[in-house]
Amino acid sequence: MKERDYNEFAESELEKLILIQDKFKVEYKVDSFENWFYDDDLDILRLYNNDEDEIFFKYIPIGTFSITKETWMWSWFNNYLNEKNKAKTLKIKKFGIENDYKKLYEGTFTSDKFDGWEFLAISFKLLNGIGAYNIQMENLNYYLLLTEIISNNNNPEVKMLKQKKIECESHGLRRPAYVCQHLNLEIPVGFEESFETYYGMELDDEDNFQAWCSDCEKIRIKYDGWNEESEKFADIKLVCENCYFEIKKLNSI
Ligand SMILES: [Zn+2]
Ligand SMILES: [Zn+2]
Incomplete structure (x- = not known):
């Protein structure tokens, strides 16, 4: 029953x-x-x-x-x-x-x-x-x-999630890294980063892998650093750390 x-x-x-x-x-x-x-x-x-x-x-x-x-x-x-x-x-x-x-x-x-x-x-x-x-x-x-x-914009939990690990299609779960929209894996466009990095290095909580191209560097210098204009030009995107180091290898001229 x-x-x-x-x-x-x-x-x-x-x-x-x-x-x-x-x-x-x-x-x-x-x-x-x-x-x-x-x-x-x-x-x-x-x-x-x-x-x-x-x-x-x-x-x-x-x-x-x-x-x-x-x-x-x-x-x-x-x-x-x-x-x-x-x-x-x-x-x-x-x-x-x-x-x-x-x-x-x-x-x-x-x-x-x-x-x-x-x-x-x-x-x-x-x-x-x-x-x-x-x-x-x-x-x-x-x-x-x-x-x-x-809503994904500015939600603190989503930010935390993104700071942790991301799932990369090629590399699986990796730490996140940030590069400007111009950096790619085809044509070298220069490689500037916020601090000297090497593959597999430990990062402090507040640090992230961040890189941008030579054009972005010119704009950044013109505006005396990162501001709304230079950030808009860079239009930073999220990649995994392995992608980051592949990008670094190809774009470091
Ligand atoms: Zn750029
Ligand atoms: Zn990747």
Whole structure:
């Protein structure tokens, strides 16, 4: 009897989520982003194509589905998950106990990937979200409830996220570095940097790899340093540190 109750409940929540999710995807063009990156200290999911084309969401980790073991694990049960806000999923467990829905209060059990979407739908109801996202890794599906969109400009958490590590298409997770819009990997345009650097060096918290081309240097000198005008000309972009040193090698004349 309870089993049927649960199935009916889960299916009806899933139907609701599907409708919301369709609108959500259109509104934020979620499917247009090829890459994802999540920071489990800040509970932020970044979807992006490049630095101009990106979007950030706060999330609550709901749980994981292991493709190899075919098991579901709620994030409150999962010691490997870092996110502090995973404790919020205990509300789902509590709801499960109250209603005697076993799947909602057992920490881990044999499952399939469809369960995950039902769990997301139930989380959506209990924890309030704006959408959901399923990160598909090699052996694991990671189910996130998205709770809020963050405008990327000047948000302190996004700044922190960008100061930490970035996911480079060629090099994977690396420290961020900054170069002017003219620096490239084809034609040498000169290489000036804010301090002498070498590959793999330690950086103080407030330091960043920063470089610009010879033209930018002329403008910078003309304006007696970095100001609105010279920064506009440089239009600094974010790259990974490995890219930075590849750029340095090619552009140092
Ligand atoms: Zn430049
Ligand atoms: Zn790179």
